[in-house]
Amino acid sequence: MRGRVFVIGLGLIGGSLALCIKEKHKDAAIIGYDINAEQARLAKMIGVIDETADSIEEGASEADLIIISTPVTVAEQILEALSRMALKKGVIITDTGSTKTTIIRKASCLTSRGIHFIGGHPMAGSHKSGVTAAKSILFENAFYLFTPDKNSSEDAFERLMAWLEGTKAKFLSVSPEEHDYLTGVISHFPHIIAASLVHQAAAAEEDSNLVSRLAAGGFRDITRIASSSPEMWRDILLHNKEVLMDLLKNWQFEMQRVLEILETGDGEEIYHYFEKAKNYRDGLPSKEKGAIPAFYDLFVDVPDYPGSISEITGYLAREKINITNIRILETREDVYGVLVISFQNEEDRARAEECINHYTKFETQIG
Known part of the structure; x- marks a missing residue:
């Protein structure tokens, strides 16, 4: 495909998408913008993008595709800014955020003007961050969720998938509400649990200074995701709080159930509790990419x-x-x-x- 692709936010995800598009669409021009000018300069220097833009307005004005790869709170501000700009007719705008309901709601400022917005979420990541960690194989075989609303143009959706064909991802279309529930269950909520386990260990260290030494092995591995960006998870929790509040209430019921089993001392019930968890966990696909980056x-x-x-x-x-x-x-x-x-x-x-x-x-x- 020919055209101009404008990537806003040149981190791991934005940079990797730029590389995928460059490899698949040789005649396309990739323009990048990042609030950190050094990051944008670096992206051009290592060949992730072809050009840098000094402002969002400059990069967006002639773009055929605009990809917003920023934290959700920032993305909302960018959508509002784009709604006030003169954009190219037929331009497609998408994002990469991990929550969708609020983004789709905010994007009404664009869709009410007839501008195509289709929410997106590539479910892939890495232990590394920044544009220097970007790679074109990041999304290969990963799930890429789209959340077109009922008024989304089928033609625009087809064009967006064609632009992103080089990701070699598995495209799925879901509603914004289903997206936020799914990611809440298998990504957002586990991050909360990992953080709470770390908090519990830190509190326990007041009773024994051996806690941190013994936690260096398997405990460190199962709580690895607790090392993710606090700023990012603050925004995710605030944007998906209704789903997470329900999940936390369900978790309280689950822990109450475990407490009751322990109080009764029912060994058979304890066995079945862990057996059921083991069977479900062992049945999960071992080679599929999921919402949380695999280690x-x-x-x-x-x-x-x-x-x-x-x-x-x-x-x-x-x-x-x-x-x-x-x-x-x-x-x-x-x-x-x-x-x-x-x-x-x-x-x-x-x-x-x-x-x-x-x-x-x-x-x-x-x-």
């Missing part, structure tokens, strides 16, 4: 002798397998330590496991 970790048992870690990383380098993170869970004399190696995707992790099993006798386990 592709490989656990390797390594003996405590000089050079064992460099031996493993050397083999991975030989096979040109990229590592995103590496850490040691435990190393003691004469005891096997656990090396945790993180990768960008499932394919890299599978190749790494095969590589280590081929070159060494170290035991590996997928996390």
Whole structure:
């Protein structure tokens, strides 16, 4: 496709979408704007965008597609600003926010003028942030949710999907309300629980200073998402508060149920509680991308002798397998330590496991 694509917000998501469009639509011009001018300059320097705009109005005026990739609160302000600008006839505007009901409501300032707005949410992410972390494969096989309203043009929707074809994502169309419920259940609410677990551990440390030391292993892993941006999660909770308030009430009932089981000391009931959870969890797709970015970790048992870690990383380098993170869970004399190696995707992790099993006798386990 030919045309001008204007990306507002040049972080991980905005930058990755720009790369996807550049690769698929060679004749398109990608213009970028970020409130941080240095971020925009960097995006152009590394080839994520073709041009920078000094203002939103400058970039939007001749755009065929406008992608708003900013926090939801900022996106609402941008929608209002765009509604006052002279835009190209037929322009399509979309966003990438993780809440949709309030955005669709705010976008009425555009749709009432006949401007096409279609809400979007690419459900992918990374441990890294910023435009330097952008990559064209970020959305591959991930779900990309769209929330067109009843007045959305079918032609505009088709054109938007054509622009975004290079993401190689799985496109789904849902209502704004269903979107916010789904993401509330499988993304927003788990982040609240992870944060609350960390708060509980921090409070428990007042009774024992061993808490933080013992929490360095598995506890750190299951609460990893609690390290996400506080600003982003503040906005998400405020924009999806009705859904989350209902989920929190349901969670209170669930915890009350567990408390009652413990009070009765019913061992069989406790067993069935965990069995049901295990069966459901084990039945979830293991290779599908979901709402929360997956962590592709490989656990390797390594003996405590000089050079064992460099031996493993050397083999991975030989096979040109990229590592995103590496850490040691435990190393003691004469005891096997656990090396945790993180990768960008499932394919890299599978190749790494095969590589280590081929070159060494170290035991590996997928996390």
